[in-house]
Amino acid sequence: MRAIRVKLRAMKTSNLVIPTILLLLGGTAYGSVISANKLAVEAGMPYFAYAFWQMALASAVLLPASVLLRSRPKASLAHLKTYGLVATVGLSGPLLILAFLADKLPPSVLILAVALIAAATYLLALAVRSESFRWLSLLGVALGFGGMLFIVLPEHSLPDPDMAIWVLFALLLPASAAINNVFTARLMPADVNSLSLTAGLMAFATLLLGILMLLIDGPVALNHAGFDGVWPTLWAAAGNVVTYLCFFEILRRAGALFFAQLNYVVVATGVLWAYILFGDEPSVWLWAAIAIIALGLGVMNYSKARSEKVS
Numbered sequence: 151m152r153a154i155r156v157k158l159r160a161m162k163t164s165n166l167v168i169p170t171i172l173l174l175l176g177g178t179a180y181g182s183v184i185s186a187n188k189l190a191v192e193a194g195m196p197y198f199a200y201a202f203w204q205m206a207l208a209s210a211v212l213l214p215a216s217v218l219l220r221s222r223p224k225a226s227l228a229h230l231k232t233y234g235l236v237a238t239v240g241l242s243g244p245l246l247i248l249a250f251l252a253d254k255l256p257p258s259v260l261i262l263a264v265a266l267i268a269a270a271t272y273l274l275a276l277a278v279r280s281e282s283f284r285w286l287s288l289l290g291v292a293l294g295f296g297g298m299l300f301i302v303l304p305e306h307s308l309p310d311p312d313m314a315i316w317v318l319f320a321l322l323l324p325a326s327a328a329i330n331n332v333f334t335a336r337l338m339p340a341d342v343n344s345l346s347l348t349a350g351l352m353a354f355a356t357l358l359l360g361i362l363m364l365l366i367d368g369p370v371a372l373n374h375a376g377f378d379g380v381w382p383t384l385w386a387a388a389g390n391v392v393t394y395l396c397f398f399e400i401l402r403r404a405g406a407l408f409f410a411q412l413n414y415v416v417v418a419t420g421v422l423w424a425y426i427l428f429g430d431e432p433s434v435w436l437w438a439a440i441a442i443i444a445l446g447l448g449v450m451n452y453s454k455a456r457s458e459k460v461s
Contacts, residue, residue: 176396177415193378199370212349223350240330261420269294270324286453293446344398
C-alpha cells in the first residue's frame with residue numbers, strides 16, 4: 151500500500167513538470183511586458199495605438215497557426231461572449247492601464263499591482279458567492295493591500311511622492327483582472343483549447359482596440375515612433391502571446407490554484423527586468439512591500455489548498 155502511495159505521489163509530481171515550466175515561462179514573459187510598455191510609451195507610441203498593435207501582431211501569428219493546427223476559434227454565441235469578456239476586462243483593460251501608467255510609475259511598482267490580482271479575485275468571488283469565506287484568505291488579502299500601503303504612505307518609497315495618486319489608479323488593474331477571472335469561469339465553453347481561445351480573444355481585442363485607436367488617436371502606423379517604438383511593441387506582443395497560451399494550458403493541466411503561483415514569478419522577474427533595463431533598484435520600502443505581498447500570496451494559496459483538501 152505504501153509503495154502504491156509513493157508511486158501515485160511520483161506520478162503527480164511528474165504531471166506538474168510541464169505546468170511548472172509553463173509557469174516560469176509565462177511569469178517571466180508577463181514580467182518583461184511591463185518594462186516593454188515603458189520603453190514603447192517613452193519612445194512616443196500613443197496608448198491606444200500601442201495596445202492595438204500588440205494585439206494585431208499577436209493575432210497575425212495566432213490566427214494562421216490556429217488554422218494550420220486545426221484549432222480555429224469558434225464563433226458560437228457562448229464563444230463570442232467569452233472572447234468579449236476576456237478581451238475587454240481581462241486583456242484590453244489591463245493592457246491600457248499598464249500602457250497609461252508606463253511613464254508615470256516605475257515598472258517594479260506596476261508589477262506589485264499585478265501581484266494583487268489574486269487578492270482582488272478572492273474578494274470579488276466572495277462577493278458573488280463563488281468562493282467560501284476563509285479567515286486565512288482574508289489575511290492574505292489584508293497583507294496584499296498592506297504591502298501597497300508601504301508604497302503609497304512612506305515619503306521615500308517612490309522616486310517622486312506625487313506618484314502616489316498613480317499607485318491608487320494602478321489598483322484598477324487587479325480590479326479589472328478579478329472581474330475577468332471570476333466571470334470567465336462562468337462563461338467558458340467546455341470545447342475550447344489554449345490556442346483557439348487565445349487566438350479568438352486576441353482577434354476580438356484587435357477589433358475593439360482598432361476602433362478605439364481610430365476614434366481617439368486616429369490611424370497610427372506601427373513605425374510611428376521609429377524603431378524605438380517598434381521593437382518594444384513586438385516584444386510586448388510576443389510576451390502577451392506566451393503569457394496567455396501558458397495561462398490557458400496551465401489551467402487545463404493543473405488548475406487555478408497552481409496557476410496562482412504565477413504571481414510570484416511575475417514579481418520576481420518583473421523587478422529583475424526593471425533593474426536590468428532601467429537600473430530601477432527598489433527602495434527599502436518597496437522591498438518590504440514585495441515581501442509582504444509575496445507572504446499574502448503564500449497565505450492565500452495555502453488557504454485555498456487547505457480548503458480543497460478538507461472538501
